[in-house]
Amino acid sequence: MRLPGRRPPGSFFARDPLVVAPELLGKLLVHAPADGEPTAVRIVEVEAYRGSSDPASHAFRGPTRRNRTMFGPPGRLYVYFTYGMHWCANVVCDLPGDAGAVLLRAGEPVFGIDVMQARRPAARRLRDLASGPARLCQALGIDGALDGTDLRAGPVWLRDDGVPPPEAPIVTPRIGLTRGTESSWRWVVGGNLHASRPANGGVSPEGR
Numbered sequence: 727m728r729l730p731g732r733r734p735p736g737s738f739f740a741r742d743p744l745v746v747a748p749e750l751l752g753k754l755l756v757h758a759p760a761d762g763e764p765t766a767v768r769i770v771e772v773e774a775y776r777g778s779s780d781p782a783s784h785a786f787r788g789p790t791r792r793n794r795t796m797f798g799p800p801g802r803l804y805v806y807f808t809y810g811m812h813w814c815a816n817v818v819c820d821l822p823g824d825a826g827a828v829l830l831r832a833g834e835p836v837f838g839i840d841v842m843q844a845r846r847p848a849a850r851r852l853r854d855l856a857s858g859p860a861r862l863c864q865a866l867g868i869d870g871a872l873d874g875t876d877l878r879a880g881p882v883w884l885r886d887d888g889v890p891p892p893e894a895p896i897v898t899p900r901i902g903l904t905r906g907t908e909s910s911w912r913w914v915v916g917g918n919l920h921a922s923r924p925a926n927g928g929v930s931p932e933g934r
Contacts (some may be wrong), residue, residue, distance in 0.1 A: 727764050729756055731887030733878045739800035739819045743774040743826035746819040748913045750828060751891040754836060756883040757866040763841050765835025765866050767856045768889065770918045773900045774911040775816070777825030782906030784905070785825035791908065795874045796825040803882050805863070805873040813869045817884065832857050834920040835865070838861035842866070858922040892916060 730753065731754060739746065750769050758764040775783040777796070784793040784806065795804040796818055804816040804827055820826030833856040835842055842865040844854050849855045849865075856862040868882060877884040896914040899907055901923060914921050 727758065729758060729764070729883060729885055730754060730766075731885035734884060734886055736766055736801055736878065739804075739817065739877075740821055741800075741819060743776055743819045743828050744911060746817065746826075747772045747774040747828045747911065748895055749891050750817060750830075750884075751895055751913060751915055752889040753891075754883075754885040754887055755833060755862075755866065757868060757872075758883065759867070759881050765838030765841050766814075766836040766885075767862060767866065768836050769830060769832075770915040771830075771832035771836050771921045772913050773829040773831055775829065776829045776911075777808045777820070777827075779901055780906055780909070782900065782903050782909075783825070783827070785827070793825070796827050797823060798874070799915065800826075801877050803872060803875040803877055805868060805870055807870060808860075811932070813863040814859040815863050815868050815872075815882075819911050829859055830862055831859050832920055832922045833865075834918065855920075857920050861922075862865075882912060 750772050753769050754766050756766040775784040785796045789797045800819045802818040802820050816827040816829050818827050835855050858867045875882045896916045897910050898912045899910050900912045
């Protein structure tokens, strides 16, 4: 299958996560494995994390074996395991060594929906397939083996098919946190039914 849209330039990722995060809204996240059917969602909810200046970031205390991808080149996929059962995915951004990242909290299914439904049989509605960071990873078949993937080279791709980010996304504090709760660094496409929680808040057991 020919992938839709185009690759963002490398410079797209080499910026502050607070700038990159809202611009990810509307972009496609595509998993196109060599031996399987491609699946894709349109990103509708994100959260920014700012490394050593952000107590809620995995990188706050410096590099570890778990978070080493965050300290590598921007434009990589940082995948981590949480609560002993879930995978979550982030877009690494900022300049190398600064460890910024954007958590992909929710997506609207675009294609490969039958594959996503097979991976998430408990999801009874289309809006439940990728409405949370762990659900998004499960629907797209993203796990720790894909940590460090170059999002411009695949097999997990970030693609721009011309859908612009909303001019006025909903902005709220990040959710599911115990630290850094004062920062309004969560962006949601207003009115989109595929968000993990209503844009006025709530706590998701699948977030950080």
